[in-house]
Amino acid sequence: MDFGAIFPLLSAKGSLKSFFIMKTVYSPKHNLRNPKTELAGGQLITPFESPQRADYILSAIQSQQLGPIIAPAQWPRSLVESIHDIGYLSFLDTAWQRWTEAGNAGEAIPNIWQSRSMPSQRIPNHIDGQLGYYSLAGETSISEGTTEAAWASTFVALSAADLIHQGENSAFALCRPPGHHASKNQFGGYCFLNNAAIAAQKMLHDGAQKIAILDVDFHHGNGTQDIFYQRNDVFYCSIHGDPMEAFPYFLGFSDEIGTGLGVDHNLNLPLQRGATFHIWHQALHHALRQICRFSPDALVISLGVDTFENDPISFFKLKSKDFTQMGKTIASMNLPTLFIMEGGYAVEEIGTNTVNVLKGFKNEAA
Numbered sequence: 001m002d003f004g005a006i007f008p009l010l011s012a013k014g015s016l017k018s019f020f021i022m023k024t025v026y027s028p029k030h031n032l033r034n035p036k037t038e039l040a041g042g043q044l045i046t047p048f049e050s051p052q053r054a055d056y057i058l059s060a061i062q063s064q065q066l067g068p069i070i071a072p073a074q075w076p077r078s079l080v081e082s083i084h085d086i087g088y089l090s091f092l093d094t095a096w097q098r099w100t101e102a103g104n105a106g107e108a109i110p111n112i113w114q115s116r117s118m119p120s121q122r123i124p125n126h127i128d129g130q131l132g133y134y135s136l137a138g139e140t141s142i143s144e145g146t147t148e149a150a151w152a153s154t155f156v157a158l159s160a161a162d163l164i165h166q167g168e169n170s171a172f173a174l175c176r177p178p179g180h181h182a183s184k185n186q187f188g189g190y191c192f193l194n195n196a197a198i199a200a201q202k203m204l205h206d207g208a209q210k211i212a213i214l215d216v217d218f219h220h221g222n223g224t225q226d227i228f229y230q231r232n233d234v235f236y237c238s239i240h241g242d243p244m245e246a247f248p249y250f251l252g253f254s255d256e257i258g259t260g261l262g263v264d265h266n267l268n269l270p271l272q273r274g275a276t277f278h279i280w281h282q283a284l285h286h287a288l289r290q291i292c293r294f295s296p297d298a299l300v301i302s303l304g305v306d307t308f309e310n311d312p313i314s315f316f317k318l319k320s321k322d323f324t325q326m327g328k329t330i331a332s333m334n335l336p337t338l339f340i341m342e343g344g345y346a347v348e349e350i351g352t353n354t355v356n357v358l359k360g361f362k363n364e365a366a
């Protein structure tokens with residue numbers, strides 16, 4: 001792709017003021033994550049989390065000229081090991097091969113979990129047992145190429161974080177698969193590696209003292225909360241569907257405030273079915289006030305647009321124009337801001353809604 005043709009001024013001068021544009025990091029390797037099955041409604045359906053999602057976002061970025069699109073660099077495995085359990089990463093490395101070598105014809109779907117009545121801490125040897133141990137839900141199948149795509153998605157996040165480190169005031173990581181449901185040692189909710197957590201950890205590694213993660217995806221980012229729950233250098237805040245009624249069901253309640261050093265560094269703002277942008281925006285203002293009190297060096301946005309009114313698996317009522325205001329309001333924080341793509345399953349509108357947030361942010365920040 002010739003980005004010079006899309007942004008001739010950049011090629012000609014190399015110095016458009018950075019606040020007029022936002023750089024996007026993107027890897028076509030997301031296409032390696034192309035599962036055929038999702039367990040939903042008692043059936044194996046075509047997954048909601050599809051390659052077309054990233055295609056639509058990329059297309060909207062190009063047509064609306066958000067800024068240049070750049071490829072990710074490779075990053076050391078140690079950065080990912082600073083967030084994820086080594087045994088879990090080894091599991092992801094070999095899961096597909098072991099699943100197929102065991103003679104399974106379909107995609108790898110867990111079907112047994114360590115339940116309340118079986119509190120063993122042992123990690124089984126068999127691939128079926130390991131799938132249960134290393135997963136939090138059964139909708140997300142592991143398919144051929146999944147792990148390579150997940151790593152490419154994380155490299156996208158790390159490269160976008162590096163743009164902030166190099167002085168950009170914002171950047172967009174077009175991550176796919178998403179990451180915020182992935183915990184230290186569990187996949188699920190379409191997520192395998194927690195891109196936002198890994199990027200935040202890199203920013204700390206690069207010298208930031210405090211990072212705030214604001215998760216605006218419809219679903220609570222259980223993985224991100226779990227990873228930072230006992231820490232006071234990362235403030236995690238999420239606005240999401242009430243977990244009494246919405247995935248991930250078992251985390252995301254307002255009384256989860258952190259433990260140990262992390263007390264008061266976790267803020268959950270669950271909202272009820274049918275929440276409009278007026279209600280949602282009030283929660284955003286509350287979240288931003290708390291982030292302001294934390295006084296972070298930078299902001300990481302877990303950007304899901306499944307709060308959209310026509311999203312097929314969610315129940316908020318945001319309209320496309322509301323995403324522009326969302327971006328504007330986030331820009332009012334005047335912080336270096338890294339946007340990391342998470343969910344959004346109304347595929348034909350995902351590009352418009354995502355770019356509305358980013359352009360709303362840039363126009364206000366400019």
Ligand SMILES: [Zn+2]
Pocket residue numbers: 217218219304306342343344
């Ligand atoms: Zn979501």
